[in-house]
Amino acid sequence: xxxxxxxxxxxxxxxxxxxxxxxxxxxxxxxxxxxxxxxxxxxxxxxxxxxxxxxxxxxxxxxxxxxxxxxxxxxxxxxxxxxxxxxxxxxxxxxxxxxxxxxxxxxxxxxxxxxxxxxxxxxxxxxxxxxxxxxxxxxxxxxxxxxxxxxxxxxxxxxxxxxxxxxxxxxxxxxxxxxxxxxxxxxxxxxxxxxxxxxxxxxxxxxxxxxxxxxxxxxxxxxxxxxxxxxxxxxxxxxxxxxxxxxxxxxxxxxxxxxxxxxxxxxxxxxxxxxxxxxxxxxxxxxxxxxxxxxxxxxxxxxxxxxxxxxxxxxxxxxxxxxxxxxxxxxxxxxxxxxxxxxxxxxxxxxxxxxxxxxxxxxxxxxxxxxxxxxxxxxxxxxxxxxxxxxxxxxxxxxxxxxxxxxxxxxxxxxxxxxx
Numbered sequence: 001x002x003x004x005x006x007x008x009x010x011x012x013x014x015x016x017x018x019x020x021x022x023x024x025x026x027x028x029x030x031x032x033x034x035x036x037x038x039x040x041x042x043x044x045x046x047x048x049x050x051x052x053x054x055x056x057x058x059x060x061x062x063x064x065x066x067x068x069x070x071x072x073x074x075x076x077x078x079x080x081x082x083x084x085x086x087x088x089x090x091x092x093x094x095x096x097x098x099x100x101x102x103x104x105x106x107x108x109x110x111x112x113x114x115x116x117x118x119x120x121x122x123x124x125x126x127x128x129x130x131x132x133x134x135x136x137x138x139x140x141x142x143x144x145x146x147x148x149x150x151x152x153x154x155x156x157x158x159x160x161x162x163x164x165x166x167x168x169x170x171x172x173x174x175x176x177x178x179x180x181x182x183x184x185x186x187x188x189x190x191x192x193x194x195x196x197x198x199x200x201x202x203x204x205x206x207x208x209x210x211x212x213x214x215x216x217x218x219x220x221x222x223x224x225x226x227x228x229x230x231x232x233x234x235x236x237x238x239x240x241x242x243x244x245x246x247x248x249x250x251x252x253x254x255x256x257x258x259x260x261x262x263x264x265x266x267x268x269x270x271x272x273x274x275x276x277x278x279x280x281x282x283x284x285x286x287x288x289x290x291x292x293x294x295x296x297x298x299x300x301x302x303x304x305x306x307x308x309x310x311x312x313x314x315x316x317x318x319x320x321x322x323x324x325x326x327x328x329x330x331x332x333x334x335x336x337x338x339x340x341x342x343x344x345x346x347x348x349x350x351x352x353x354x355x356x357x358x359x360x361x362x363x364x365x366x367x368x369x370x371x372x373x374x375x376x377x378x379x380x381x382x383x384x385x386x387x388x389x390x391x392x393x394x395x396x397x398x399x400x401x402x403x404x405x406x407x408x409x410x411x412x413x414x415x416x417x418x419x420x
Contacts, residue, residue: 008032008107012082012096014054014074016065025049025096027103035125047099049092053085126224127173132161134172134224135215142218157211160190172224180216180233184209187236206236244356245365246272257352264344266320267332271363272370273317274298275385278360282335287327289318311384 008031014023025047031040060073075083082093139154161170164186170179187205192198200208213230220228246254251272259265267281276284276298290297296318298311321331336344341360349358356362364385371381 010104022050022052051089055083130169243365245369253352259348270320275367284331
């Protein structure tokens with residue numbers, strides 16, 4: 001490993017004043033190796049001292065002066081001290097040599113560092129770095145081609161940590177298990193954004209803490225931390241929120257109930273028959289829908305996962321799309337954005353006599369739950385939903401299990417005391 005300084009020599013030099021017949025004294029150290037630089041550097045330190053009577057060695061020519069005349073190097077005694085005619089200048093040169101001796105001693109000591117000492121020095125420098133700046137840099141480089149919502153989540157967590165640290169730097173040297181636990185306890189107290197009241201959900205707090213742990217794990221990989229602290233801390237635990245869904249009977253109730261606007265009804269039922277998210281339905285064009293030999297399929301890129309999906313859809317789902325338009329036209333033109341769709345959706349659901357709290361995403365839940373209820377295997381359902389992990393689909397399987405448990409208790413006989 002290259003040392004911070006290697007065989008560095010410090011010399012006293014003269015520099016001619018441009019306006020007066022005098023010379024400035026300065027120290028020059030070379031070679032000086034600095035972190036991040038491949039080539040040796042030349043360090044200069046001016047001493048705020050001048051001389052006016054230096055003597056020149058005519059046998060040692062130097063570079064040409066500003067007038068194009070030959071200049072010479074100063075004469076030095078056997079100790080290397082510049083020789084001057086005046087007593088005051090000689091004392092000044094002795095002072096300069098004493099400073100040179102101190103600097104040389106510092107460089108010589110630096111050369112005695114062992115690899116372990118240098119590694120420790122490097123670690124101390126890394127410990128001074130700001131974790132939040134590193135966090136932002138990792139977000140920019142690691143998620144260069146990731147979905148925008150992932151980058152936004154990381155940015156949100158960074159802003160939360162800045163508030164937590166009161167806009168002070170978070171040095172890597174200050175990060176320990178206690179600090180991580182403090183962050184873990186702080187996240188559930190973060191206020192919800194936008195027009196929402198109260199605090200973020202425990203699910204969101206858990207997601208944010210996972211981001212913090214991911215950044216800490218990357219810092220361990222990059223050598224900023226000696227220990228993988230993220231592996232030593234459990235995530236924020238929470239009970240999964242109930243995933244509301246509509247049974248097939250309730251979906252049929254909605255089929256029979258008018259809705260304003262009509263495009264909302266078609267899109268919601270299309271989601272219940274395909275499992276597509278609102279974001280994918282809203283941007284879907286006719287070029288993504290194909291028909292071959294009486295079979296229908298959908299080829300599209302999921303907005304959330306960015307994955308390209310091939311999905312067969314039913315004849316009923318295709319029927320809900322309406323009359324086929326040009327390839328570039330939207331299939332569900334006029335479908336409202338998520339922030340505006342809940343109120344007309346809730347009016348429609350209430351008109352059908354359904355008392356459940358239903359959002360548009362519940363139609364995707366309904367698709368998954370009804371597929372499992374009808375006996376389709378979880379791996380097929382996972383593929384139909386576009387999940388990258390089957391564990392995500394197992395959340396819906398829990399709903400089906402609860403239905404089985406309820407069904408098991410639905411058959412009641414008279415008292416069994418005489419049997420036992």
